[in-house]
Amino acid sequence: MDTPTTADIVIIGGGVMGASAAYHLAKCGIKNIVLLEKEEFFGTGATGRCAGGVRYQFSTEINVKLSIESLPMLECFKEEIGQNVDYRQCGYLLVATNEKDADAFRYNVELQNRLGVQTQLLSGDEVCARLPLMKFEDAIAGTFNPKDGLVDPNSVVAGYVSAAQKMGVKALTRAEVTGVRVGGGQVEAVETTQGVIQTRMILNAAGPWAGQIGQMAGVEIPIVPIRRQMFTTNALKEIPEDFPFVIDFGRSLYFHREGEGLLIGMSNQKEKPGFDQNIDEEFEMENFEAALERMPLLERASRASHWAGLYEVTPDAHPIFGESNVKGFAICAGFSGHGFMHGPIAGKLMTEYILDGKFSTVDVSMLDLARFEEERLIKEYNVV
Numbered sequence: 527m528d529t530p531t532t533a534d535i536v537i538i539g540g541g542v543m544g545a546s547a548a549y550h551l552a553k554c555g556i557k558n559i560v561l562l563e564k565e566e567f568f569g570t571g572a573t574g575r576c577a578g579g580v581r582y583q584f585s586t587e588i589n590v591k592l593s594i595e596s597l598p599m600l601e602c603f604k605e606e607i608g609q610n611v612d613y614r615q616c617g618y619l620l621v622a623t624n625e626k627d628a629d630a631f632r633y634n635v636e637l638q639n640r641l642g643v644q645t646q647l648l649s650g651d652e653v654c655a656r657l658p659l660m661k662f663e664d665a666i667a668g669t670f671n672p673k674d675g676l677v678d679p680n681s682v683v684a685g686y687v688s689a690a691q692k693m694g695v696k697a698l699t700r701a702e703v704t705g706v707r708v709g710g711g712q713v714e715a716v717e718t719t720q721g722v723i724q725t726r727m728i729l730n731a732a733g734p735w736a737g738q739i740g741q742m743a744g745v746e747i748p749i750v751p752i753r754r755q756m757f758t759t760n761a762l763k764e765i766p767e768d769f770p771f772v773i774d775f776g777r778s779l780y781f782h783r784e785g786e787g788l789l790i791g792m793s794n795q796k797e798k799p800g801f802d803q804n805i806d807e808e809f810e811m812e813n814f815e816a817a818l819e820r821m822p823l824l825e826r827a828s829r830a831s832h833w834a835g836l837y838e839v840t841p842d843a844h845p846i847f848g849e850s851n852v853k854g855f856a857i858c859a860g861f862s863g864h865g866f867m868h869g870p871i872a873g874k875l876m877t878e879y880i881l882d883g884k885f886s887t888v889d890v891s892m893l894d895l896a897r898f899e900e901e902r903l904i905k906e907y908n909v910v
């Protein structure tokens with residue numbers, strides 16, 4: 527496809543945020559939309575490398591509300607978009623092994639229940655009873671929500687992109703944004719490796735790279751890329767089909783069923799910011815040993831695959847929604863490692879904002895860029 531020379535809106539980044547925004551904007555009748563992705567395929571950034579977990583279990587009201595809107599959009603994705611996204615409601619089981627986390631869990635369950643989310647609080651014994659294949663003698667408390675689960679990220683991106691294209695969105699791959707032209711405090715054009723596109727509206731949906739795009743426009747965006755990695759095992763016949771997404775919260779160690787085996791990941795708390803997406807083999811061994819302690823049957827497992835991706839971390843682990851000090855330069859990024867699940871509602875909210883100047887479905891106006899300077903941070907506890 528030839529690169530267009532003008533656009534009503536240019537969306538930078540073809541991950542879940544950019545794809546969802548393209549779809550929702552087109553659905554609302556915006557005609558001249560261009561979606562730009564630097565890689566050969568859409569969804570190969572954080573979205574395509576993520577664990578696919580979707581959950582209602584958060585510690586802040588705003589994140590729970592985003593899940594309340596977003597997860598049902600994934601549940602009815604096939605009906606709306608025509609693409610199966612393989613939603614498996616296996617539940618998330620978060621396990622606390624220290625009093626501080628257990629206290630936080632109690633608070634979180636109360637908050638979620640108050641907002642209408644039916645998360646259950648479990649005792650340590652109940653955790654052990656639910657996880658007979660795991661060793662959790664040190665569990666103090668757990669939380670479980672049966673509606674949490676897993677969704678295929680690539681299908682979500684593919685579904686949104688193709689539905690958007692059918693409505694006329696020009697979606698380009700191998701189109702890297704190299705510059706943003708601003709005149710008199712207003713966006714004027716986007717420079718790409720495939721040419722210049724005149725536009726007065728940009729949506730920065732570049733995930734872990736959103737800070738770089740901000741710099742091109744002279745907008746300071748505090749999003750830091752941090753590597754996270756995981757591996758999968760061969761088939762393990764002992765793992766039941768309904769095995770939940772288990773999180774050993776104190777160690778940021780998680781397990782979920784992937785095919786007939788398991789996907790296992792752990793957050794390296796010593797990881798320094800950077801764009802490196804190679805596997806850290808030494809840390810992978812640490813991850814495997816921690817997993818083996820919790821699940822001895824892994825002794826018989828072999829690795830089927832492994833990969834690394836980038837979290838897009840903000841100082842308060844909440845995303846950034848809305849405009850910046852440069853007119854026409856909007857941001858939808860910084861979901862801090864749990865954004866895949868909020869992609870559907872995020873695209874819809876940015877559409878509301880671009881068309882009406884306000885967020886109607888969920889009021890996310892407090893998640894603006896200015897909050898960092900004005901010290902209005904809202905800390906999320908359930909970050910893995």
Ligand SMILES: Cc1cc2nc3c(=O)[nH]c(=O)nc-3n(C[C@H](O)[C@H](O)[C@H](O)COP(=O)(O)OP(=O)(O)OC[C@H]3O[C@@H](n4cnc5c(N)ncnc54)[C@H](O)[C@@H]3O)c2cc1C
Pocket residue numbers: 538539540541542543544562563564565568569570571572573574575576577578579580701702703704731732733734735739754755756834835836837838858859860861862863864865866867868
């Ligand atoms: C290992 C790992 C596990 C995760 N697990 C989960 C999970 O279980 N559940 C969950 O909800 N979230 C999870 N996440 C987080 C989730 O993946 C992200 O929050 C979400 O995918 C962010 O989507 P995005 O569209 O903002 O970013 P991305 O998917 O990274 O999309 C941004 C796109 O912008 C493109 N781009 C960058 N620069 C340019 C440029 N100059 N020009 C053009 N294009 C550009 C990139 O190539 C990329 O495709 C995980 C993340 C990682 C890394």
